[in-house]
Amino acid sequence: MSKLLRKPNNQEIAQGVTLVHDVTSENSSLEYVGFKIIDLAPGVTYTEELGKQECCIVAVTGKINVSDRDVTYENIGTRKSVFEKQPTDSVYVSNDHIFDVEAVSGARVALCYSPSEKQLPTRLISASENGVEQRGTGNNKRMVHNILPDSDPSANSLLVVEVFTESGNWSSYPPHKHDQDNLPQESFLEETYYHEMNPPQGFVFQRVYTDDRSLDETMTVENGNVVIVPVGYHPVGVPEGYTSYYLNVMAGPKRIWKFHNDPDHEWILKR
C-alpha cells in the first residue's frame, strides 16, 4: 500500500474519544501540515494544548461546543452527513492555547494544524462565511467550500477547504501542484486529503506524481481514507454513481495558494 495512503486507525484514546486519523511530522514526510480526525460520543470532551501550531477545528458532522478557555462557541456544526452538502462551522485557534471540544451530539471533528508563532484571535468561522464556489466545466465540475482560504487573514499559515465531486467527474484536475516556493509562479504548500464517499462502499482514484515521475503513486481511495500530498500533482477521479467528498488542509512557508497546472493537461481548460 502506498505510504501516501492512510486507512482509519480507529484507536480509542479515552472513553468516547476515538482517534481515527493522526498525521504528524513524526509519522509522515510532512513538515508543515498536521491532521487529526476524532470521533466523539455525546457529552464527551476532548482537550488539547497547542504549542507552536494553530488549529482549525472543523465540525465535519454533528454538533460540538468549542472553547479556548476564554471564549466558548456552542452548538456549532450544521450537518449529520457531509453529503447534505451544506457548509459547516469551524473554529480557528492559534498557538499556545488549550482548546476543548465537547460533543453535543455524536460528532466527527477534523483538527487541521500548521505552524504558528504569532497568536491571533480565536475565531468562529461560521458556515455562512464559507465561500461556496462551483468550479470547472464538463466532467470536471466540483463544488468547493472555502473554509479558511488564503484571502482570509485569520490564520498564520493554515488553509482549509472542502470539495464535493459528483458521479463521473474529476477534481483537482487538470492536475495541478504547489510544491515550489517560487512566487509569483508557484507556492509551496503541503496538503492532506480526508476522503468520504457516498454511497460509502465507493472509491475514487487519486494519483500523486511529479514531473520527473520520481514520485508516481495511483491509489484506490475508500471512504474515510487520508491521502498525504508532500509534493506533486494530485488529481482525483470519481466513478459513475458515486459522490466524492474531501477536506483539504494546506500549509507551507507562505500562506498563498498559487498552483501550477501540469502543462501536458492544461489544454483542457482552453477548449
Ligand SMILES: O=C[C@H](O)[C@@H](O)[C@H](O)CC(=O)O
Ligand atoms: O490544491 C488544492 C486542492 O488540490 C483542492 O482543494 C483542489 O483545488 C480542488 C479542485 O480545484 O478541484
